[in-house]
Amino acid sequence: MxxxxxxxxxxxxxxxxxxxxxxxxxxxxxxxxxxxxxxxxxxxxxxxxxxxxxxxxxxxxxxxxxxxxxxxxxxxxxxxxxxxxxxxxxxxxxxxxxxxxxxxxxxxxxxxxxxxxxxxxxxxxxxxxxxxxxxxMVRPKDASLSEGLLGMNAYMYGKNIHSAGEIGHASMGIRVSGCAGVELIAMLKGNHIGYISNLSPWDYAAGLVLMDEFGFRYSNIEGKPLAFSKREYFLAATPKAYTEIQEHFIQNSK
CATH class of the missing domain: 3.30.540.10 (Fructose-1,6-Bisphosphatase, subunit A, domain 1)
Structure with a gap:
């Protein structure tokens, strides 16, 4: 196959x-x-x-x-x-x-x-x-949010949806490619520590298989399992960065 x-x-x-x-x-x-x-x-x-x-x-x-x-x-x-x-x-x-x-x-x-x-x-x-x-490929370093670049959906960042702007500021900087595949590749290469966007199942499915092999964490932005049935706010990151991003999200949701 x-x-x-x-x-x-x-x-x-x-x-x-x-x-x-x-x-x-x-x-x-x-x-x-x-x-x-x-x-x-x-x-x-x-x-x-x-x-x-x-x-x-x-x-x-x-x-x-x-x-x-x-x-x-x-x-x-x-x-x-x-x-x-x-x-x-x-x-x-x-x-x-x-x-x-x-x-x-x-x-x-x-x-x-x-x-x-x-x-x-x-x-x-x-x-x-x-x-x-x-x-x-070599498994990337488990870097924290403050240590790396973060792939980001431009609209989410500009409108601070789900605290995306504040999370971006806590990183070393954001990058916007306009392509989920390119962003997921950047994570696999260790160039980015995470990715926040608004995606459909075909945008993330292949990447999830590869991220599983490298120990990345992923979910919807609220930490719940991805639905595979609709467009939803998506988060993937190194384990350290994922935990920190979730903490930002929880803190700013109160």
Whole structure:
């Protein structure tokens, strides 16, 4: 399965790279900053077709084309974000990822985050470790909030939603990439100590599998388990930083 998925992702990435030389069809979903392109939809269709051909009994949760809801995570479920960071894809032509996860009975088994333009595949699985292409990665330091950079949703930071602004000030600084995959990669590399945003399941599923292997903690912003059924405020961080962020949140909620 791992070899198959790697081949699918590299083929999909090649298709996306070629598409950047052509005119994109861009449309809005919920508003002018929530975009979808024909390449998002075609990439998802390609991955869905591969899964259905090879694993016809499995179920799929994905961002586009009516796959965005699922009754439960029972059995084997594939969770796909065909292009995470569509705004970056359209306007920057970099800083976007393909993300794919495999869950079985609600437990993450495999996770893949492909930085398309850098041709870097971050992948791993339960009790397998985490890899960058074919090289094993080293578990990052368990740094505190004051020791590192924090990935952040710009709107949450600017409006101080759930004390995001105050938490950002307590860190060494915030960084905003506009792509959950890029932010999760920064955590896996040890460049960031955490990430606070407003995400859907396909934005975080692959990253959770990899973060589990490195001992990161994650939940919704209130410390409750992620729902996997809706967009919600998301928190992931090193164990030390996670505890400190939760303390900030609790203190400022009183």
């Amino acid at each position: 791992i070899i198959e998925i790697k081949e699918w992702l590299k083929e999909a990435a090649g298709f996306i790279q070629v598409s950047l030389t052509q005119k994109l069809r861009v449309s809005q979903k919920s508003g002018r900053t929530d975009l979808v392109t024909n390449i998002d939809e075609e990439t998802q269709s390609f991955l869905v077709k591969k899964i259905k051909q090879n694993y016809p009994d499995d179920r799929i949760l994905a961002e586009e084309r009516g796959f965005d809801k699922i009754e439960s995570l029972n059995g084997r479920v594939w969770i796909i974000d065909p292009i995470d960071g569509t705004m970056n894809f359209v306007l920057e032509q970099e800083n976007f990822c393909i993300m794919l996860a495999v869950f079985e009975d609600g437990i993450g088994q495999l996770g893949f985050i492909y930085d398309v333009m850098k041709e870097e595949l971050y992948w791993g699985g339960k009790n397998r470790g985490v890899f960058l292409n074919d090289q094993p």
